[in-house]
Amino acid sequence: MKKNKYVKGDYNTFSVSAVKRIRNLEEQLYNHLKEEYPGAYVNEDQFHLRQSFTLQTYKRRKNLNKELLSEINKLNLESLASEDKINLRILRDYVKTFVRGHRWVMYGALNPFNNLEGIYSTDLEHLPVQIYEQVSLMRKAIRLKRTNHLSSMVNVIERLQNDMNLHLSPFLSRNNSSIAQRSFQDKGILRQVQMAYEAFVELKSFLVNEYIPATRKATGLHSMRNGIGYYKACLKFHTTSDMSPDEAHVTGLDEVERIAKQINKDQQFLMVRDVLETVNDTLLDTVFYKLQKPKVTLLPIVDGKDLSLGSYRSNVFYINVNPSINRSSLLTIPLVLHEANPGHHFQNSYAFSRNLPRYRQNIFHTGLHTVPFSYPTYTAYIEGWALYAEYLGSEMGLYSTVYDK
Known part of the structure; x- marks a missing residue:
């Protein structure tokens, strides 16, 4: 029986060299991001440094990434094991998205x-x-x-x-x-x-x-001039697909209609903290076997003009305590699942605990206004996971009626 040359410990010399080169390029990208966008990494404290906002800087960043992409493209996918192929594809797409987005630097940026x-x-x-x-x-x-x-x-x-x-x-x-x-x-x-x-x-x-x-x-x-082209570029950035604006619009309307049919404002109000503790303490094991259950900090939103139900950032789940905000159980439970565990917090904590390249372990924010001239945030994946987490409420027994589901 022929032995698989990609089994760990049995790489040929070229593939070992390629893997090492990938790691070096990943680390090079991470250091570049920290230097060019201080404070953009959620888990890195660099707000004492200054981020530059000039067209000359934007062009220099594009050229640096273009050089990095050239080095990435020299690597041969076929010489790599399955996991390393994935790492290389992600790295290539990450940098390529940024370089491609420079075409639109004279718009949102x-x-x-x-x-x-x-x-x-x-x-x-x-x-x-x-x-x-x-x-x-x-x-x-x-x-x-x-x-x-x-x-x-x-x-x-x-x-x-x-x-x-x-x-x-x-x-x-x-x-x-x-x-x-x-x-x-x-x-x-x-x-x-x-x-x-x-x-x-x-x-x-x-x-x-x-x-x-x-x-x-x-x-x-x-x-605005060529605004439709700009919109399509932003849509591709967020979805990583070639979906047309009309297709995205129809998909959005269908999803809104689906969710609207499930709304029942007469459901009993459940406190966010109670739901969060229930999920953390007893229910995550039913959907994620033997995975560490990351704790999340719960803090109130004190801005009375903030109309959002809640949000998540840097291991903290912010919940709006304004009494005028509708927090029925139908809204509260999906919100907790979406923002905390097993949603964004679980997703980010898991990535940070794994042996991933550092540029992928940390959440990276350069600003929404620069899209599509930005590194990809893979919005469809990030928010798609959080939406999937809402559906897991059924498997965890949190939705008591068909209307809740």
Whole structure:
């Protein structure tokens, strides 16, 4: 019987060399991401570094990834074992997606501010330069008539003012003679606070007087030149498929109709904490045999204007405790399954505990506005898993009626 040359310990010299090269390229990519996008990795604390927002930087990043892709393409898939083939395919797609997306750099990437995103650094020293670069990009978007839609800027000014009042204004108040302020003065930090505050003021003035008046009024990306092509590129980025916009729209309508038929607002309210503890303590073993059950921290959303039911980020499940939010059992149970265990938290914890390349272990966020000029987040997989986790509620016996299911 002929022995499989890909069995562990029986690689030929070329395949061993190729595997080592893959590991080196994976680590090279990881180090590149940490350097170019400080703070973008959820499990890495690099917010003291500055992320650059210039067209020159975008072009340099594209060229660096193009060189990396060239090295990746030199490797022969046929010489590898099954798992290494998968690793190489993922690495190639990851970098190729970024390089391909540079074609659309003059679209969303010119608009770093919206109602979900904005300041990308918490370091006072770097804030003024970062804001200056972002304003330069947005002025370019105005000239090209590729700004955000007006609805994308809702509450942006208010949020910016709140950040100024909360993080900067107290240290600049003449009535503040605290020891902390004097300590900042001694260290020269107070000057950095002043410069950051002035940059915020200029940014606010720009947004109010220039950018928001220039936002697109017509709905849909088709209102900008080649907007349909841009939309298709974004759709491919998120789904990794060649699905057309019309097909995606019909699929979405079908899914909304399916879910709407299951809604029963008269179901008894169940507290999120109770559901979460039940899932963690007794039920995960019924669907994931002998896998470690990662604990998740539960914290309330205190922003009264946040209308979301909840969200997950960096091992924390945030639940909206606003009494006006509808939290019937029909909504609460799927929310817990989707965001915590066995959804996003379980998914991310599992990946982080496995022997995966570091660029895949950590959740990487460069900003939604840059899509499709970004590294793939595989949205269809991430959210697809969370949706699958909701269905697992049936196997865990959490849905008591056919309407719950």
